[in-house]
Amino acid sequence: MRRAWLGVGAPIAALVAVIIALAIGVFASFANDQDQAFERNSATLVASNLDGRARMMGAVxxxxxxxxxxxxxxxxxxxxxxxxxxxxxxxxxxxxxxxxxxxxxxxxxxxxxxxxxxxxxxxxxxxxxxxxxxxxxxxxxxxxxxxxxxxxxxxxxxxxxxxxxxxxxxxxxxxxxxxxxxxxxxxxxxxxxxxxxxxxxxxxxxxxxxxxxxxxxxxxxxxxxxxxxxxxxxxxxxxxxxxHPGSAAFQNRIWPVIAALLAIGAFTLLITRYLVLHQIRTMAGVEAAMEGARAKSEFLSKVGQELRTPLNGIIGYAEIIHEETESQAAREDADRIVSAAKHLHVLLNDILDQSRLDSGRISVKQEVLPVAGMVSEIHGLMRPSARAAGVNLLAQPSAAAAYVVADHVRLRQCLLNLVGNAIKFAPRGTVWIKTHLAEQGDRDAVVFEISDNGIGIAPADQDKLFEPFSQANAQIGEIYGGAGLGLSIARDLARAMGGDITVVSELGAGATFSLSVPVASAKAFNAA
Structure with missing residues (x-):
């Protein structure tokens, strides 16, 4: 703390000293100018007085x-x-x-x-x-x-x-x-x-x-x-x-100025001391919080790795039971075990991804990807789920949006999450996958729009969507389930790739999630 205080207080004290020195220099220069002006002006006045008297005598x-x-x-x-x-x-x-x-x-x-x-x-x-x-x-x-x-x-x-x-x-x-x-x-x-x-x-x-x-x-x-x-x-x-009117005025006025500057300097030092102490406490609190977050992420990562092996074993044994048993009841039980284990596997992966994002240990690649190919891939992967839910899944890519720069795996993860949510919350409805070009600041982007005509989201609840372990409201979690990590992870991944995810929705009128990704430039094509 003493080192931090000296590191901040010493420069401020030096600055106050420099300001005082500059103030003295400026006032002294001004006083000297006034003294010289007095000498010139008084001599001119006396000479003019003499000349006036002589001219009067000459006229007479x-x-x-x-x-x-x-x-x-x-x-x-x-x-x-x-x-x-x-x-x-x-x-x-x-x-x-x-x-x-x-x-x-x-x-x-x-x-x-x-x-x-x-x-x-x-x-x-x-x-x-x-x-x-x-x-x-x-x-x-x-x-x-x-x-x-x-x-x-x-x-x-x-x-x-x-x-x-x-x-x-x-x-x-x-x-x-x-x-x-x-x-x-x-x-x-x-x-x-x-x-x-x-x-x-x-x-x-x-x-x-x-x-x-x-x-x-x-x-x-x-x-x-x-x-x-x-x-x-x-x-x-x-x-x-x-x-010496300038010097006299300087001597009379410089001491109040110096006193005022010293008072300001002392007040500044006191404020700085308070701010430094507050900053040190804040930094200590932030550091402790970051250390706690790192410890939590490491714990989740270790627990996740430990859980994956037995979970994969459970899935494998359940699939073997399903294939070898002749009992219909046993097969149904095995299916339920596989379904629950896969759900747990997805949840576990989400938790691991969230911990990596929180600790800054996740990285994304810069790949040139065809937009139409990504849309076709997502459509193919999610079509069975949509059919099972009675949802009409439509893909409408734009020919103008050709290529993006993103991580293939992470972009697919984001799109699967958004399309999966749209299917979940629009039962017996329609989900659209569209693309178009848009300007974002000083660059162009491809926007993937995932729209549905499902239950929608109230404006007051939309801010909660992208918070980890959070859903629009408690009733959503009770009815549709989920850990509230998918959208949080998707938006963090989108931002890591240079894009973002936004939502437009009204309750009962469906929702549109927009995933923006940078357009592939000529430089990116050359690098690829």
Whole structure:
């Protein structure tokens, strides 16, 4: 029992372990995918935020710079009063007018940054002056192309800058302007200090969002987005904490999953243990029953062999008495002895056949047999019995059903049993032996139909017909006799030959027993 339990329980335990390992692997892979998606998506979100701020500054700056009046009062004739009255903003933090060499010509900053206005203006102008191909901006095909963006850093403050040349509104006049006369440039900037950066991070659901210098260590377990100026110099890094949402969710949820899988595994083991024990008990019971059946079959076989010899002797002596005695009474007694002994001999053979079938010790041959010949043989053998019972026995073989594959002796035994039963239960009636072809599944079969117009069988009693030592009902046994083995043996033999026996009947309307046997194929003919 322990070996059986280990043989079944160990694989189930291993299977549960494999399922847990697979579940952990799948969840871990999913968590890793979520972590990587968080890194990509958060970086894209931050970059989009920066780009949106720069585009907003560029749109405002273009309104100021691509303006004939601004070109006239700045680049043609410097008009300080007009500039003071015109260059301010409620959107930007700083507006700086500078030349290509970075020289600041005008500064306007919001009230929040007046304390360090000069430093801010210088940083913005220098960043603008470092924009590559600054002079060519004014000669681009469209006004929108004159705008370029860059970034600067003052400590932990990020400055978003849009640079636009001061040009005429007309595109032809803007492009035709002589670049040797030089350009004035407007840098419009948004200053994002550390608290504003943190506030922006909160709006994007990013923890620890801040700006660090390019040469500073951001620390472990953070995501960094480099902030690069227009000339390619690295201004610094925007960093935020990598919260690993996938891994966090994995750690929170994997233990309940593992616990559930372990509970399922334990429950499965308990059920398996119960099933194994039940199976062992069942197998032990079946084995004991099979052993008992084998012992019974061996006993019947030995008893049958022991009874055959004296039975044959009784028949022989009775036949001698019948031949040598002159007394009519003695002859009649001898006939009765022979008849009873032959009946006992048939019963004994049936019991031996049933024991062989039960123990699986019976074998059948594969022979090609002519159907018409089998019908003629059975008709000839059973005609005397039919005549004695006053039964009209008719044979009607079909020409289409030519050959079958079966054991000659066993097929004859089946047919003799079926025809004998039909004669017994149809006194003074008619018995037909017919054949025809039929399809059974994926192969053809020859069906021997034994029909009679006798007493018939009630539908409720038909299931009992093929059980060993059983008859349709007790009254049948009392009137007609028999041990109830003939049909059981016949059906088992038919199935052993690849066929079957079925019955169709109604009480008082006769019965039709159908014995099906496989049709002889070309391969069977070649083998024969």
């Amino acid at each position: 700056g273009l309104d100021y710079a691509n303006w004939d009046e601004a070109f006239q009062n700045i680049s043609t004739n410097w008009n300080q009063e007009w500039i003071d009255n015109s260059f301010y903003s409620s959107v930007a933090d700083a507006l700086i007018l500078f030349r290509q060499n970075g020289a600041v010509r005008y500064t306007w900053v919001s009230d929040a940054h007046t304390a360090h206005a000069q430093e801010l203006a210088q940083v913005i102008a220098e960043a603008g002056a470092r924009v590559p191909n600054l002079r060519r901006l004014a000669r681009t095909p469209t006004p929108q192309d004159t705008v370029t963006n860059t970034f600067a850093r003052i400590g932990d403050t990020l400055v978003v800058i849009s640079v636009v040349p001061i040009t005429r509104e007309d595109d032809a006049a803007r492009i035709a302007y002589n670049p040797l006369r030089g350009y004035d440039y407007l840098a419009i900037a948004q200053v994002i200090d550390a608290p504003s950066i943190a506030q922006a991070g909160s709006a994007m659901s990013l923890e620890g969002f801040r700006l660090v210098g390019a040469d500073q260590q951001a620390g472990p377990d953070v995501i960094a987005l480099p902030v690069t100026a227009a000339d390619g110099d690295r201004v610094g890094d925007l960093v935020w904490r990598n919260t």
